[in-house]
Amino acid sequence: MNSMQAVGVAAPLKVEIREKTFRSTEGVGVVALRDLSFEVGSGEFACLLGPSGCGKTTTLRILLGLDRAYSGSIRMPAGDSHRIAAVFQEPVLLPWRTVEQNIRLTLPPSLKKVVLDELFEALGLSGLETLYPSELSLGLARRVALARAFATEPSILFLDEPFVSLDEATAERLRSLLVTIWSTRPTTALMVTHNLREALLLADRIIVLSPRPGKVVGIFNVGLPRPERDADHLDRLVRAFKQQFAGVDGFA
Known part of the structure; x- marks a missing residue:
């Protein structure tokens, strides 16, 4: 039994997943999530951090x-637009449409x-509007x-490791662009990653998950303005994180 409902713009995203189980090809039940509970406040950028497979x-x-076979409940911040946007590990662009056409295809009538x-x-795309994905x-x-x-x-933005498989220099440029564009168009955001430094660079709060079955083992409040998160400060944040979560493994 599961439910999903929208709540007012001031209310947070609230996740209460009691259990999510997969069935293997042999019919064996594999518990992926159990007692997973967290919130994301309106206008907050949060990261869901955990080891691979959690x-x-x-x-x-x-x-x-996209998956309704779980027990629990989800409350979504609706906002004025009632729109949800997602950025996945792969760009998922239509090859027969131009850059601008791919972007406009998702826009609501308004x-x-x-x-x-x-x-x-x-985003450094000026002059590229008529190019094709290839x-x-x-x-x-x-x-x-x-x-x-x-x-x-969107009233809420989900990101699923959008910079995975990129070389570090390119990923770093895109993280900077993400911070810039999010700062000028703030929205509630939740990003999943296994990259600790990435989470520390981008997030207001980091929600730390255990190995499978995933559940929240703690929250790390970054507490430092993004413009101040240079290499030295990030090193200090990494040390503070590892001190708070000593014994929790699996972070890049």
Whole structure:
């Protein structure tokens, strides 16, 4: 038995997953999540951090309504737009549509004629609007995916390790772009990752999950303005995190 309902814009995203179980091909039950409970406040950028296989992506699929076979309840912040946007590990662009067409395809009727120049400029996509996905590097394709998500003006944004498989220099540029665009278009955001430094760079709070079956083992409040999160401060945050979560393994 599960339920999902929208709540007012001031209310947080509230997740209460009592259990999520998969069945193997042999019919054996595998518990992915158990007693997973957390909240994300309105306008907050939170990261769901945990080792590979702990159920982070499964949680995101439940929040997106792609998996309803679980026990528990989800409360979603609706906001004025009632829109949810997601950025996945792969950009998922239609190869026969241009950059701008891929972005506009997801827009609701009320935003079909919106001018996207400022968004393109912020994400370094100006002049690339008429290119097709086959003409883009993976890094540029990821920028298009970010633009597509923010263009919808969502009330909540989910991100599933959007910078995985990129070289570190490219990933670092995209993290910086994400912070910039989110700061100018703030929305409630939840990102799943297993990269500790990435979470410390981006998040207001980090929700730390245990190995499977995933449940919350603690919360780390970053407590440092993003402009101050340089390499030295990140090193200090890493040490503080590891001191708070000593014995919790599996973070990159």
